[in-house]
Amino acid sequence: MSGVRREQPAPGPAIDVASALARADEQKWSFRVRVRRQDGPADTRSRRWDEFELPWRPGLSVHDCLEAIERDPRTARGERVRAPAWDASCVEGRCGACTMLVNGRPRQACVTLVDPLMLETNAASLELAPLSKFPVLRDLVVDRSSARAALRRVKAWVELDREPAEPSVTPSRRRLALAPTAGASSPCIGCAACLEACPELHAGSLFVGAASIHEAKLAVDLQAGSPAADERLDALMGPGGVAECGKSQNCVEVCPASLPLDESIASVARAATKRLFGRWFARR
Amino acid sequence: MSGSSARVAVVGAGAAGLAAALELGRAGVSVDLYSLLPASCSPSACERDGLGAAEAGDEAAIERHFLDTLEAGGQLAHQPPLRAMIEAAPSIVDELLRLGVPFDRDAQGALVRDALGGATEARAVHAGVHTGRQLVRVLDAQLLRFEEQAARDAxxxxxxxxxxxxxxxxxxxxxxxxxxxxxxxxxxxxxHVARPYAAVLLATGGAFAHFARSTASLVSHGSAAAAVFRQGAIFVHADLVEEHPTTVLVRGRRRVVAELLQSRGARLWVPRDPSDTRAPETVPAAERRYLREGATAQAGDLAGRAELVRALRAALDPAAPQGGSADEDRAFLDLGGVAPALLEAELGELLPAHRQLRVGPAVSGAMGGLWVDYEADERGQLVEGSPRNQATNIAGLYAAGEVGFQLHGAARLGENALLGCLYEGKAAARAIVAYTRSLAPPPDALDASFFERRAREADEELASQGDGARAAFELCEAVRRCAQRALEADGEPALLAACAEQLDELDARAREPAASDAATEPGPAASKLHELRAMSLHARLFLRARHARLAAATAGGAASPGAELLLARASQSGDVELVDAFEHVAMGSTRRVDRSVDRRYTQAGAAREGAAPEAPPVERDR
Incomplete structure (x- = not known):
């Protein structure tokens, strides 16, 4: 994953993780969790790392680690600190609230298990940081409302007042309904992992990102051929639109709902090109 | 800050809150939408099962949906609002379709309808196992437009x-x-900020995180409901919870397995011999008792949740430790008949290779909640748009969705969960529009300093209470274990009394002044404590109500007519007190609200049939 920023993992206790895990319950051992801290919105001067030491047990998730820290917020050096703040709701991988950078990669803390992560780095330590492309509110909590601003820019909603009067006979809806994948797959859960992982999204870039293009595509499909759909395509062709996608595929790699984000972007790009040619020929 | 406002506050961004915000925005009312987390993280968004709705215009199907719901809820639902919800269901589904919810369709393009537990016919529409996610997604998208539109008043x-x-x-x-x-x-x-609003709508969801064995999200602690209860709001049926028969334990937490699977081929069974501890795949079919196939069951007939939960609890291992460990689950979902794509979507890595999934019941919703009013005529027809609909007993405070109580009764049909939230959200929005118009001129006597004072009081009160996070966690777990034990001690007054005593003691500890420096630290510790106090209150409410219902049942058999709602309010000392009636001032006139359930709709129907015997009576399917 070239586009995802990777922090240097914390050194942690010097043990061989693979053999420690193989011994499983035989021996008690502990590991370290480094947590990025910030006391309040825009309070960048309070940014720091706190390191906690936790006893290992099998099947721990990152969320479990944060709960254990919350119970007894004492650093590895024995200093009592404010418990780290993080968002969590369903704790079963459905809601996306707890998306954060775990060892530099956007993941959902509740379904990310500690053991495979430590095996990957062979270090008895983890590093937790807030998503880097959103303003930090406190510790691991970020304000993801810029993702909604992107959805506003591409008008990712169905405009009921511009619908034909009898919706059940709309040909586009019938087409969508007959697609075998229609209701089976998960829709976007709004976790913003795709935006975090996107190399084109950085300070100063206008790119709306994969999630909003995907949502806009769904709305375009539903209202195909209508003026509302055309306006949406125009928005997607403009600055920050589909043309800015660098096709890194990072979004597809990190999406917890396995959305076909690359296909959505390609499909919108095709429709946009078609519309561009249509307009060009109409003018001549 | 001006002392008066035409803005309305909606608290909670789940299905009910979003539906209300959308309706208010369409009416041109400006809204402030408060939520702990973005809408996409709400429990509504994680809801798997779909929405029950008759085909538009099919009166007989509407009647069956109505009767199924009454039956499942033990006839404890107020009929006028329930009837209004059932009648609104077809148009709610139609609107969701138009907004872009991809409900499942068959090869001909017709909506696929499923029979969920307790339904006498297949009428629930689903968007795979992501119905909640899809409808939160489209409602949230509609609200994007209002974020750009200028408010009319400012x-x-x-x-x-x-x-x-x-x-x-x-x-x-x-x-x-x-x-x-x-x-x-x-x-x-x-x-802390105090802001003026013309009206406040609570759409904060059900409070059921105070049970150890529950599928509650981390935001289902009911702190908003607890806060308004302490300020005088009446609470109804605090003892009634929804239990989902098929939940599975994943890394120490319970999650629901969609009921949809059972409509699409999964079969629920327990070993015929309760002491049978063999691996499920080795138990031959003849030694399995399938729970939804019996003398009374018809093809496609699924037993109600409450009956199933009773059967499953009887099948639990009594020797196993409490608190929801997997070992006590002795029921299995045979998933052999379910389409692999659906299994993959719902279970993923949880799917065992032998397709026998170990499941058990857990609390999955609150049936009790804040008391809400409605206006109906003598035939039991709801007066749509009345400012009394969804209004609590505190003027200007409305409630919608699972934070309220009125639609379901003792237990809820799975197909009515999201439906009830959407319906009540819309109904509350219409009522609030009428209420705010009645505020002429708007309240302007209160200046900014009044609100600043309120915020300062909250600051002082919160700073003075309670210990830090560690004690909060321990108390929280004790409360959860205690409430769970009381839930399972059905019909054992001695155990209930012991639980009540323990809860009172825990509550007293939760209110003790700070014992450590952590309490002066703002942030998570304060929020945790706030949640703990709420869970502790809900647990005590649950226990008081449970005890009262049990006492009434042992004294007079079944609940006597006219005394079926369990009404609770906060006493002067801040304790929980059960009442037989309360005075309610609605839009200028005072009424006495007692414990009776409003059955005017079926009574009017019986009168209609008596007057016109040629009209064919509506028959239940079973």
């Missing part, structure tokens, strides 16, 4: 403002006891 403010990561702390009441604003805490800065 050109600089958008029609909809979002306050995400904000926590509702309490109402601001004027001298007449009317809700004129709220105090909220911004979680990131721990800042």
């Amino acid at each position: 050109r600089s403010e958008p029609l909809l403002r979002r306050f995400e990561h904000w926590e509702f702390l309490r109402l601001v009441l004027d001298d007449a006891g009317r809700a004129v604003g709220l105090v909220a805490r911004e979680r990131s800065s721990a800042r």
